[in-house]
Amino acid sequence: MREVGNGRYQLVRExxxxxxxxxxxxxxxxxxxDVAVKELLLPGNVPAAEQAVYQERVLREARIASRLTDPAVVAVYDLVKEDDQTFIVMELINAxxxxxxxxxxxxxxxxxxxxxxxxxxxxxxxxxxxxxVHRDVKPGNVMVPARGTAKLTDFGIAQAVDDPKLTATGTLIGSPAYMSPERLAGGPASPAWDLWALGATLFYATEGFGAFDRPTTSATILAVMSERPQPRRVSGPLxxxxxxxxxxxxxRRLGVEQAHxxxxxxxxxxxxHEVVSLGAAPPPAPAPPVQVPPRRRRPVGVIMSATLVPLFLIGALVSLYITVFKPMFTTWGLTGPASTAAMQPVLTLGPEGDIKGDGLRAFHKDCxxxxxxxxAPEIRSQDDVGCYAExxxxLLDTVLANTETEKDVPYPGADELTKIGGTACTRTFLSFAVLGEDKEKTLRYWVVIPTAEAWKVKTENGYRRSSRVIHCFVGKADxxxxxxxxxxP
Structure with missing residues (x-):
């Protein structure tokens, strides 16, 4: 068993x-x-001449982090330098x-x-x-105990890696899907970086997937630079x-006071009646047992992860976005065909529409x-089932046709909404997000747009609301x- 700090701390297991x-x-x-002891490892490509700079910056930021007293910050207890190695002793969160x-x-x-x-x-x-500035706010750095406050770990540590003195390393450490556009573009560090990452983290928390997660690093960076994701499961203030x-x-990003x-x-x-505890989900409604493949489990504890991204790649992608992709997203952020042979006739939702009701309810399982x-009747709670049940x-996609959901805005017309919804839904249908081969023959998809009456703002319980969401669904062609x-997934 290893010991550090003149034998004070024993390292039991990784x-x-x-x-x-x-x-x-x-x-x-x-x-x-019991404590959590982080043994810092230098990225392999940090030149020897810069290692001392890196170590000193880490220690300085960790000292600052140790003075933070907010209950949602993982506490830093001690710093140990031993045999040219650095250890940060932190609060252990079993969550x-x-x-x-x-x-x-x-x-x-x-x-x-x-x-x-x-x-x-x-x-x-x-x-x-x-x-x-934290610089690495992401779901993997948020710990959620069954009781008490959530904890944000790695305060001040990720910041050391982006020091201008270390530009010779040629890499940026972090998770591109949780890096703000201005950070990827090389802008100066600011609290706004963390606020954007908080938004991406909350999107993951409420949707169950990362807003910008893509199969490759380059695709992820382009998504951050060009896309405007809209939450599907939550609306209103959240x-x-x-x-x-x-x-x-x-x-134009929300500030702290506006966010509060x-x-x-x-x-x-x-x-x-909703359960406030973050550590437990509300009890599910009774349902017939189904066989669900085992989900991937990871060790519970303080998890550290980072992605090494070549800076030249980021610069090339940002340049490509500015010169090529950005002009393509000037209108609704959409490109590509407005339909395929698999697309069904567009339906309207709302008063005097094909499907009656003011709006479709929130989906919890998407199936x-x-x-x-x-x-067709509106979706009922019993229609919302697990994806491994029959x-x-x-739900293929949702498109917010207008962000001013509490303001009176002229109805753009069924043709324009069909174009917006058809283009967005078709793009998702043809993307890697939909599994299977020869999709245009084996699958079909629907676009549901709001009627002019549903588009209008109504006041309910003191709040102004309207239905300005386009829904897309997919199913078997037969x-x-x-x-x-x-x-x-």
Whole structure:
């Protein structure tokens, strides 16, 4: 068993490993408590001449982080330098990370997500007031105990890697899917970086997948630079919070005070019976047992991860976006065909529409025993089933046709909404997100647009709302039942 700190800390076993170090379960022999000990590992391509600079920056930032007292910050207890190696002794949190929690239990409900948002925003505000920009806010760095506050780990540590003195390394350490557009473009560090990453983290928490996760690093970076994701499961103040934090322009991005106000509204308007605890999902409704393949499990504890991204690749991609892709996204951010042979006739939703009702309810599992058709009923709670249960359709995509959902905006017309929805749904249908080969022959998809009456703003319980979402669904071309997901998880 290894010992560090003149024998004070015993390293019992490894908890996690990533691009910036190894985290050990440690025992503090003096205070008799378990701790997490992070052994920092230099990236392999850091020149010897820069290693001392790196080490000093890490130590300085860790000292700053140790002075942060917010309950949502993982506490730093001690710093140990031994044999040219650096160890950071931290509070041990026996809890899953946010990505583990969502992976095992599914997305958070509105109340739980708003509570999480409040805790993380307080932690970031405390750090920013102390001059620390986290730079690596992501689900893997958020720990969610069954009771008590969530914890944000790795404060001040990721910042050391981006020091201008270390540009010779030629790499950027972090997770591109949680890096703001201005950061990828090489802008100066600012608290706005963390706020954008918080928005991406909350999107993951409520949707169950990363807004910008793509199969390759280059595709991920291009998605961050060019796409404007819209939450599908949440709307109202929480949806406004997420989209506002993900605003590409840092000057227009939500600030801390605006974010706090939206969180307060989300907590005030959420159902009062919802469980507030972040560590447990609400009990599921009874359903017939189905065989679900085992989900990927990861070790519970302090997990460290990082992606090494060549700076020249980022620069090339950003340049490509500015000169080629950005002009293509000037209108609705959409390109490509507006339909394929697999697309069914467009349906309208709302008063005087093909499907009656003011809007389709939120989906929890995305798989439905319901098919869009003329005079179809609205989706009921019993229609919302697991994707490994027998089902008819899956939610293919949603498109927010207008972000001003509380303002009176002229109805753009059925033809324009058909073009917007058809282009977006077709692009998703043809993408890697839909599994299977020869999709245009084996699958079919529907586009459901709001009617002019549903588009109008209505006041309910003191809040102004409207239906301006276009829904897309996908199912088997022959109408047969599905027993596994069509959409890539």
């Amino acid at each position: 908890l996690g490993r990533g691009g910036m170090g190894v985290v050990w379960l440690g025992q503090d022999a003096v205070l008799g408590r 899953p990370t946010l990505d583990e929690l969502v992976d095992l239990d599914g997305p958070l409900d509105v109340r739980a997500a708003a509570t999480l948002a409040s805790q993380l925003l307080n932690a970031l505000q405390s750090a920013h007031e102390s001059g620390v 949806g406004e919070l997420i989209t506002g934090l993900l605003e590409p322009d840092p000057q 106000r939206l969180i307060e509204r989300a907590l005030a308007t959420g159902p009062q 439905l025993t319901w098919t869009p058709r003329k005079d 089902h008819e359709t899956e 109408g047969s039942k599905l027993t596994e997901p069509i959409m890539k």
